[in-house]
Amino acid sequence: MATYGYRAITKAGKEVKGSLEADNKDLAMAELRRQELTVIDLGEQSFLTKDIDIQIGGWPKARDLSVMCRQFVSMTKAGVSILESLKMLCEQTENKRLQDALKEVRISVEKGETLADSMAEHPKVFPAIMVNMVAAGEASGSLETALDRVAVQLEKSHKTQAMVKKAMIYPIAVCVVAIIVTVVMLVKVIPSYEDMFTQLDTELPWITQFYVNLSHGIINYWFIIIPVIIAIVFGVRYFAKTNAGKHFFGKIALKLPLLKTMTVKSASSMMARTMSTLLGAGVPLIEAVDIVSGVMSNIYFKEALQDAKEEITIGMPLSRPLQESGLFPPMVYQMIRIGEEAGSTEEMLDKLADYYDEEVEMEVQSLMAAMEPMIIIVLAVVVGGLIAACMMPMMSMYEALDAM
Numbered sequence: 001m002a003t004y005g006y007r008a009i010t011k012a013g014k015e016v017k018g019s020l021e022a023d024n025k026d027l028a029m030a031e032l033r034r035q036e037l038t039v040i041d042l043g044e045q046s047f048l049t050k051d052i053d054i055q056i057g058g059w060p061k062a063r064d065l066s067v068m069c070r071q072f073v074s075m076t077k078a079g080v081s082i083l084e085s086l087k088m089l090c091e092q093t094e095n096k097r098l099q100d101a102l103k104e105v106r107i108s109v110e111k112g113e114t115l116a117d118s119m120a121e122h123p124k125v126f127p128a129i130m131v132n133m134v135a136a137g138e139a140s141g142s143l144e145t146a147l148d149r150v151a152v153q154l155e156k157s158h159k160t161q162a163m164v165k166k167a168m169i170y171p172i173a174v175c176v177v178a179i180i181v182t183v184v185m186l187v188k189v190i191p192s193y194e195d196m197f198t199q200l201d202t203e204l205p206w207i208t209q210f211y212v213n214l215s216h217g218i219i220n221y222w223f224i225i226i227p228v229i230i231a232i233v234f235g236v237r238y239f240a241k242t243n244a245g246k247h248f249f250g251k252i253a254l255k256l257p258l259l260k261t262m263t264v265k266s267a268s269s270m271m272a273r274t275m276s277t278l279l280g281a282g283v284p285l286i287e288a289v290d291i292v293s294g295v296m297s298n299i300y301f302k303e304a305l306q307d308a309k310e311e312i313t314i315g316m317p318l319s320r321p322l323q324e325s326g327l328f329p330p331m332v333y334q335m336i337r338i339g340e341e342a343g344s345t346e347e348m349l350d351k352l353a354d355y356y357d358e359e360v361e362m363e364v365q366s367l368m369a370a371m372e373p374m375i376i377i378v379l380a381v382v383v384g385g386l387i388a389a390c391m392m393p394m395m396s397m398y399e400a401l402d403a404m
Contacts (some may be wrong), residue, residue: 002044003209004028008037017052036123038106041097057123060098062161066154068093068102069147076144083109101125114138116189128291129153129274136281151208153277156353160266160360167364171216171371178379185219190215204393211389246299253298254327258370262363267301268332269356276349286312317347331355 005019006028009153016037024029024268025042031041060068067090086106093099101111101122110263119126130150137146190211204212218225239245271292278288286309293305307323319337322328332352339348 004044005030006039006043007037008039010037016404039091039100040099045204061093062154062158064093064095064098065126065130066151066158066205067157068098069151069154073144073147073151076147082115098125098228130143130282130295131277132278132287132291133281136278136283140282149277149281154272155272156273156357160357161271163361163364167368170368171375174375174379178382182382182386186211186215186218189386189390191219192394196393205389205396208383208389208393211386213314243299250299252358254300258367260358262367263330264296264327265356265359265363267298268299268328269327269353270295270358271301271305272349272356273353274334276346279349286319289318304328 002024003019004025005017007017010016020031022178023029025044026242029039029042032042035379066224071089071092072085077080079089083106086109090099090102090106093102104122105115105118108121119134120131132229133146133150134143137143164276194212194215204221218266240249252260274292274295275288278291279285283291289305289309289312291300293309296302296305304322304325306328307325308318309322312318317337317340319333320341321334323330323333335348335352336345353384
């Protein structure tokens with residue numbers, strides 16, 4: 001018998017992990033269903049994989065889901081049933097987690113559950129906006145339109161994320177190369193020069209002495225430095241997931257001049273695009289605001305939308321709490337107010353999203369233009385300092401020889 005590791009959702013909605021023994025994967029799946037568990041991941045374990053993630057492959061990205069929605073729409077428009085469409089999507093999908101989730105969704109739909117309820121059982125695969133859009137589409141008989149809107153929303157989100165990631169590749173690559181070059185010089189080059197410096201029997205310049213001491217520190221205490229760096233990285237990652245960490249980094253993003261404008265504009269774009277998509281699918285405003293707050297990455301915008309939800313429940317228009325939050329640009333709440341008065345909130349939100357999408361793109365380009373000289377200056381200081389540390393004692397030696 002083989003051992004299978006699994007991750008599943010209980011009837012109460014709690015995620016659980018564990019392992020069980022079975023003759024094959026199908027029997028393991030059957031046993032978990034008998035326990036009334038909704039399986040997210042199921043994979044055979046070996047002695048090498050028991051303590052690591054049980055399934056290779058990441059969670060589906062926005063691009064994977066948008067392609068799936070487009071394919072789903074094409075199939076249903078061609079007259080293919082939902083069950084058959086889900087079966088074909090399982091065969092066409094490359095992402096393993098998405099494929100497994102679609103299999104489970106198909107089984108649930110076969111049992112009589114709605115497509116939206118079946119998707120809701122896999123919150124890590126299908127985002128809340130997608131589930132609610134599908135639910136609204138099923139209720140209004142416009143599932144194809146709902147899926148099409150989801151695809152557009154996900155494609156826009158993917159485009160923005162890809163643009164930001166692309167902008168960060170250059171500075172990250174340069175910084176990594178700079179760190180590698182610096183470490184190599186400190187570990188290999190400086191020690192080789194140190195013997196020559198010692199033979200000169202003269203007082204070393206302060207910059208040379210600084211780098212010599214730094215080189216000694218790295219060579220003699222690397223076994224302490226590396227674990228400390230790893231601990232700091234994991235510590236920061238853990239802290240960033242806590243409520244205090246989210247507020248700390250969220251505030252930094254709203255205070256630093258280079259990040260503030262980008263953060264505000266990208267949040268405005270995300271809010272407007274998602275809200276427009278949900279309202280267009282017939283999702284009630286209060287529910288739409290709640291969903292949008294869940295997709296905001298900065299906790300301050302998340303909290304502002306939660307506060308907006310509370311005020312909307314007592315009859316306030318959306319524009320009022322957005323203005324009172326002090327986070328969104330005047331253009332956002334002013335255009336929403338115009339839309340509310342004219343009965344065209346969805347249309348105004350759509351225009352806002354298009355506008356801020358372009359603004360984010362320009363902001364990324366501006367950020368890149370601002371970062372390049374800063375990176376060059378940092379590199380010049382670090383590398384220039386290392387070169388100066390090596391050259392200054394030699395120049396002193398040549399001057400002494402000339403004086404003789």
